[in-house]
Amino acid sequence: MTKEQRLQKRYSAEKRFKWYGIISICMALLFVALLVTKVLSEGTSAFVKSTIEIKLNFDQTALNLPEKPTTEDLNAIDFYSFAIDQILKTYPTSNRDEEKELIKLFTTDFEFEVKDFFLANTNLLNQTVSFKITASSDLDQLHKGNYAKNISEDRRKISNYQLKIYDHFIQNNKITKVFNVYFFTNGDSRNPEIAGIGGAMLGSFFSILVCLIISFPIALLAAVYLEEFAPKNKFTDFIEININNLAAVPSIVFGLLGLGILLNVFELPRSTSLVGGITLALMTLPRIIIPCRASLKAVPPSIREAALAVGASKVQSVIHHVVPLAMPGTLSGTIIGLAQALGETAPLLLIGMVAFVVQVPANPLDPSASLPIQVYLWSESAERGFVEKTSATIMILLGFLIIMNSIAVYARQKFEKKWI
Amino acid sequence: MDTKIKIKSTNLNVFYGEKQALFDINLDINQNEVTALIGPSGCGKSTFIRCINRMNDVIDICKIQGEIEMDGKNIYAPNTDVVSLREKVGMVFQKPNPFPKSIYDNVCYGPKIHGIAETKDDLDQIVENSLKKAALWNEVKDRLQEPGTSLSGGQQQRLCIARAISVNPEVILMDEPCSALDPIATAKIEELIDELKTTFTIIIVTHSMSQAVRVSQKTGFFHLGKLIEVGTTEKIFKNPTNNMTQDYITGRFG
Ligand SMILES: Nc1ncnc2c1ncn2[C@@H]1O[C@H](COP(=O)(O)OP(=O)(O)O)[C@@H](O)[C@H]1O
Ligand SMILES: [Mg+2]
Numbered sequence A: 001m002t003k004e005q006r007l008q009k010r011y012s013a014e015k016r017f018k019w020y021g022i023i024s025i026c027m028a029l030l031f032v033a034l035l036v037t038k039v040l041s042e043g044t045s046a047f048v049k050s051t052i053e054i055k056l057n058f059d060q061t062a063l064n065l066p067e068k069p070t071t072e073d074l075n076a077i078d079f080y081s082f083a084i085d086q087i088l089k090t091y092p093t094s095n096r097d098e099e100k101e102l103i104k105l106f107t108t109d110f111e112f113e114v115k116d117f118f119l120a121n122t123n124l125l126n127q128t129v130s131f132k133i134t135a136s137s138d139l140d141q142l143h144k145g146n147y148a149k150n151i152s153e154d155r156r157k158i159s160n161y162q163l164k165i166y167d168h169f170i171q172n173n174k175i176t177k178v179f180n181v182y183f184f185t186n187g188d189s190r191n192p193e194i195a196g197i198g199g200a201m202l203g204s205f206f207s208i209l210v211c212l213i214i215s216f217p218i219a220l221l222a223a224v225y226l227e228e229f230a231p232k233n234k235f236t237d238f239i240e241i242n243i244n245n246l247a248a249v250p251s252i253v254f255g256l257l258g259l260g261i262l263l264n265v266f267e268l269p270r271s272t273s274l275v276g277g278i279t280l281a282l283m284t285l286p287r288i289i290i291p292c293r294a295s296l297k298a299v300p301p302s303i304r305e306a307a308l309a310v311g312a313s314k315v316q317s318v319i320h321h322v323v324p325l326a327m328p329g330t331l332s333g334t335i336i337g338l339a340q341a342l343g344e345t346a347p348l349l350l351i352g353m354v355a356f357v358v359q360v361p362a363n364p365l366d367p368s369a370s371l372p373i374q375v376y377l378w379s380e381s382a383e384r385g386f387v388e389k390t391s392a393t394i395m396i397l398l399g400f401l402i403i404m405n406s407i408a409v410y411a412r413q414k415f416e417k418k419w420i
Numbered sequence B: 001m002d003t004k005i006k007i008k009s010t011n012l013n014v015f016y017g018e019k020q021a022l023f024d025i026n027l028d029i030n031q032n033e034v035t036a037l038i039g040p041s042g043c044g045k046s047t048f049i050r051c052i053n054r055m056n057d058v059i060d061i062c063k064i065q066g067e068i069e070m071d072g073k074n075i076y077a078p079n080t081d082v083v084s085l086r087e088k089v090g091m092v093f094q095k096p097n098p099f100p101k102s103i104y105d106n107v108c109y110g111p112k113i114h115g116i117a118e119t120k121d122d123l124d125q126i127v128e129n130s131l132k133k134a135a136l137w138n139e140v141k142d143r144l145q146e147p148g149t150s151l152s153g154g155q156q157q158r159l160c161i162a163r164a165i166s167v168n169p170e171v172i173l174m175d176e177p178c179s180a181l182d183p184i185a186t187a188k189i190e191e192l193i194d195e196l197k198t199t200f201t202i203i204i205v206t207h208s209m210s211q212a213v214r215v216s217q218k219t220g221f222f223h224l225g226k227l228i229e230v231g232t233t234e235k236i237f238k239n240p241t242n243n244m245t246q247d248y249i250t251g252r253f254g
Helices: A003-047 A071-075 A079-088 A096-103 A110-120 A137-143 A160-171 A198-229 A234-248 A251-263 A273-297 A301-309 A314-342 A346-350 A371-380 A385-415 B045-052 B082-088 B103-113 B120-133 B153-165 B183-196 B209-215 B233-238 B243-249
Strands: A048-057 A128-134 A175-179 B005-016 B019-030 B034-038 B062-070 B089-092 B171-175 B201-205 B218-223 B226-232
Touching (some): A003 A048, A079 A110, A096 A160, A137 A160, A160 A175, A251 A273, A251 A346, A273 A314, A314 B103, B005 B045, B005 B201, B034 B209, B045 B062, B045 B171, B045 B201, B082 B089, B153 B183, B201 B209, B218 B243, B226 B233, B226 B243
Parallel strands (some): B034 B201, B171 B201
Antiparallel strands (some): A048 A175
């Protein structure tokens, strides 16, 4: 081979290599794009819901109220019958079955929507107002175009009669889409139209909080001890290896640990974010210790010497100088560890956080779900209405993860000290 | 002049693990004098001065035999408190190492942890005096809250000197304090050292013969972990008894 040929070969090899790189990056980007488009196209519709506008006539006699109603009278109103009466006026029905089909187009919670609205606006007594009642999930899905209309009736969730009512509503401009507040405030529900991730978000928040409170101080202290105080011997090496091993242990194993120890031995309450948080903390600990140690190591020894030389004790030099200087790194490591914990599902499944929880948890001792668990639960569900909710929950979860990771990057860049 | 011995090292042997770095060092340091330590790289100068404020304690593998007495008391005696020793023996390092904090915080850190200042005013006073003694006050008095790391190399080194004298030490150790500095900054520090010796006892490690001549009264020459020759600076440089010293100061090796 001549010199020219070798040169030619080297050049083409470099070119080939560059192309391999570009192709791999494109593949990676393609997968990300696929994921994002799928989630976005399926999920965005969950942030709006269909409502049906109806006339509410808060007639004193219809509500069975005396001349001067007291609070007790107001609370005693039978809103169920009242709301049914009002709903039946929206479309002429001829028998009980048709009435039932009409009512089924509205959310099962219509009674409470009317009640809450009236009790908040008692001045509307004896007036007629129009009010938007949340539509049932089936009507919502139909309206959003997720149901095929041209298949035989028995394979449809919406009957021919209901379709007729729907067309009637559409012609009269009764159906509008509004922002779906329920999605953010409500707990889980069997009815997709009133199911929300409020409970799951709070559950996630509480577990991450518990996880942070437990894992950050322990991890920081462990890292400081190992990095600054531990004698360099076999035993320290052994601990170091095991921390690295622990960080690589599959998360479900920590779930088993939580199940076996927290629930069975200490008998802490099942399905709560307290237990979830402790389990996540076990998992997160080694994952925080490692970046904490790295950032302590990155503090130049000259700073420690400077402090010792003016007569600071070892502890003072560490607390006054080394740890504060390592803070950007420890904080970003912690946030990234917490972000991983936020997305963790398997360990929570094992400690029972997979239960169906309607109540929005008020504190870490209440049973609750978490965001990834909610995704898991809804993705299992057969109802069409939960499909968009699953994707929307993934969007929210990804949003939180992106925010946390950005804060981590920002914290590191902003507060990092530059040494000379 | 009546000279008092401030520090006396007797049969000092230092080991890093298996390797011996210093062999039987016997050296007296006079009070209110500048003692220069010279010698080729790796001969143990830094090791020696780091023994005086027990900075070598930090290194796990470092073992020390023999005695160093300060004011007649062995600083390696078991009941010695390292923190109060380091309060008395300050140190300035080869590379300026200010804390990445404000100029003010750099100087007030020592007095704060030792509880030297009672009030904020006392502290301000200490900071001002220390910076004045370090000949830095005029340059930084209007920007005490700026980070110490924003100063030039020479200023940073003087800041480190100010930090060292802020706790009123008796001895200041300087390990090649000018090796990272330009000639003008070096000249300033040398001038400063000359002034400081009225208050402090100074031990300076230097690679520059001329610097040793300019600032010191006594010079010790180290080679391969041994103290080859020690005497007044004048004698060492004009009239060394040892051939190796002669060769080193005339630049034939090193
Ligand atoms: N931390 C250490 N660990 C092991 N050996 C060291 C350490 N510090 C210095 N030494 C060794 O001790 C000897 C003296 O070093 P040093 O005191 O730094 O010399 P000098 O300051 O005169 O250049 C050198 O051979 C060096 O390799
Ligand atoms: Mg040295």
